[in-house]
Amino acid sequence: MENLNYVKERFEGCFDVKYRDVKTIIGDGTLVFIDDLCNGQWMMEYLILPLRGFGELKNTSIKNPNDLLEKVLDISATGMATDLDDALMHVLSGDVILILKDFNEIIFCEVKNFPRRGIGIPETEAVLKGPREGFNELFVDNIALIRRRIKNPDLKFEPIYAGDKSQTVVCIAYIKDVAPKKLVEHIKNVIQNMDMEFILDTNYVESQLKESNSVFDTIGYTEKPDEVAAKMMEGRVAVLVDGTPFVITAPYFFLENFQMPDDYYINKYFANFTRTLRWLAFFFATFVPGLYVAIITYHFSLLPSQFLFRLAVSRAGVPLPTVIEVIIMMLAFQFIKEAGLRLPQPIGGAMSIVAALILGDAAVGAGIASRITIIIIALSTLSYFLIPKLYGAISIWAFIFVITGSLYGLPGIFIMTLIFITRLADLRSTGYSYLFPIGSLDTFKFKDVLFRGNLNRISKKIIGEGEQYESLQKND
Numbered sequence: 001m002e003n004l005n006y007v008k009e010r011f012e013g014c015f016d017v018k019y020r021d022v023k024t025i026i027g028d029g030t031l032v033f034i035d036d037l038c039n040g041q042w043m044m045e046y047l048i049l050p051l052r053g054f055g056e057l058k059n060t061s062i063k064n065p066n067d068l069l070e071k072v073l074d075i076s077a078t079g080m081a082t083d084l085d086d087a088l089m090h091v092l093s094g095d096v097i098l099i100l101k102d103f104n105e106i107i108f109c110e111v112k113n114f115p116r117r118g119i120g121i122p123e124t125e126a127v128l129k130g131p132r133e134g135f136n137e138l139f140v141d142n143i144a145l146i147r148r149r150i151k152n153p154d155l156k157f158e159p160i161y162a163g164d165k166s167q168t169v170v171c172i173a174y175i176k177d178v179a180p181k182k183l184v185e186h187i188k189n190v191i192q193n194m195d196m197e198f199i200l201d202t203n204y205v206e207s208q209l210k211e212s213n214s215v216f217d218t219i220g221y222t223e224k225p226d227e228v229a230a231k232m233m234e235g236r237v238a239v240l241v242d243g244t245p246f247v248i249t250a251p252y253f254f255l256e257n258f259q260m261p262d263d264y265y266i267n268k269y270f271a272n273f274t275r276t277l278r279w280l281a282f283f284f285a286t287f288v289p290g291l292y293v294a295i296i297t298y299h300f301s302l303l304p305s306q307f308l309f310r311l312a313v314s315r316a317g318v319p320l321p322t323v324i325e326v327i328i329m330m331l332a333f334q335f336i337k338e339a340g341l342r343l344p345q346p347i348g349g350a351m352s353i354v355a356a357l358i359l360g361d362a363a364v365g366a367g368i369a370s371r372i373t374i375i376i377i378a379l380s381t382l383s384y385f386l387i388p389k390l391y392g393a394i395s396i397w398a399f400i401f402v403i404t405g406s407l408y409g410l411p412g413i414f415i416m417t418l419i420f421i422t423r424l425a426d427l428r429s430t431g432y433s434y435l436f437p438i439g440s441l442d443t444f445k446f447k448d449v450l451f452r453g454n455l456n457r458i459s460k461k462i463i464g465e466g467e468q469y470e471s472l473q474k475n476d
Helices: 002-010 040-051 065-072 084-092 139-149 181-192 202-209 225-233 254-258 268-297 305-314 322-342 345-365 371-384 388-426 467-475
Strands: 017-024 027-034 078-080 095-100 106-110 155-162 168-175 220-222 237-241 247-250
Touching: 002 027, 002 084, 002 095, 017 040, 027 040, 027 084, 040 065, 040 095, 065 078, 065 106, 084 095, 084 106, 139 155, 139 168, 139 225, 139 237, 155 181, 168 181, 168 225, 181 202, 181 237, 202 237, 202 247, 220 225, 225 237, 225 247, 254 268, 254 388, 268 322, 268 371, 268 388, 305 371, 322 345, 322 371, 322 388, 345 371, 371 388
Parallel strands: none
Antiparallel strands: 017 027, 027 095, 078 106, 095 106, 155 168, 168 237, 220 247, 237 247
C-alpha cells in the first residue's frame, strides 16, 4: 500500500479529497477522488458496482488491472496512470483513481462534474446580428464551441500544464497546414518555458507573448467563439486558459481594433459606414484634445474671428490655463468611467450619466472649465467607447498629445504624431508587423484593411502568405 500512503501524504490537510475502500473482483482497493469535482451517481453506476462484480462478463476470468479496464469498467475515458504524480494530477483534474492492494498499477476513470457557468451572451462584445454564444470559464466547453464551428480533423488542440504551483491547463489551438508551423512552434515554446508559479488568466500568457512593452495590445482577446474560429481559419493561433472566458489569438494587428464581429454579419455598406465612424472616433479621442490646447495656447489666429470672440467670452471667467483645464476635465471623466465600471451593474450606468451631467454643469458654473472645453472632452471621451480595445492606449497617448501641444504648439503635435506612427510601425506581434498588411513588402489581395470587402474576397487564409514576407521574418 505504498502508493496509497504516498497519495494520502500528498493530500494531507485536503478535506475535500475522499477515500473509499472497495472490494473488487481482483482484491481490495481504494478509490481516491475530490467530492465536488466528480459525479457520485456515475461513480456508483459505472465504477463501484462493476468493480464489485455486478457487471462481470460470464465465463470470463478477471485476474489483473488490465482485465478490469478491458472487460469490467463501462466508462468511456479510462486508463493507467504513468506514475504517482500523474495519478495525483488526474485526481486534481476531477478523475477518480483506483489504487489496488496487490498491484502497482493505478487506474484512472473520468467522472468529471465541474461546477460551471452556462453559455451566455458576452457582455464585453455586444453585436447587432450574429451568434450570441460566449465562452465560459471551463476550457473543455470552450473547445466544444470552437469544434462546432470548425468541423475539420486538422483542427488541433494541444494542452500544456503551466504554472509550477497551479498546474493550469493552457491549450494551444490551430488548424494544421493553415497556421504557419514557425508560429505554432514559437507560441508553444514560449508557453512551455514560462517561469511562473501560477496562471489565473490569459493575460499571464499574453504578457509572455508580447515582444516589447507597449500600451497597445499586440495579442488579441475575445469572448466570442465565432471570432476565434474566423481568426484560426485565417491562419492565427488561439490560446485557451482554463478558468477564464477570454481566448487570446496571435498574431494580432492594429487594424483589427476597428473590426467588430458583426461587421461580417450585416450589410457591407452599413458596416463600412460604422467602421468609418470608428476611424473618426480614433482621431477625435487621440488628437483633438491636444490640437485644442495647441490652437488655444499658440495658434488662436487660425480660428475664424466670429468663433474666436465666442471662445473668448466662454473662457472669460476661467482662471486656469487651458492645459490645466483640459487635464482636470480629462481626469474627471476618467474617474467617472472607472467608477461606473467598478460599481454594481444595475447602478453603474445610471451613476455615470448623472455624474457626467452634474460634473459638467457644476464645472462651468464654478468657472473651472468653459463650455467649449466640456464639449471637446466629452466628445473625446465618448469616442473612446467606439473602439473599446484601444481605450487604454488612447487614454495615455491623449494625455501625451495634450502636454506636447501645451509646450510646443502644432509643431510639437506634428512631431509627436510621427513618433506615434513610428512606435506603431516598430511593434511586432509574434514576429509579424503590428501594422500588417500596411507597409508590407508583399502584394496582398486583402480586402479588409480600412473597409470591408465582399465576404468571398476576405474569407481566406492571410497569415504567413507571401515568400517576401517570410524571408523578411527570417532576416529579422
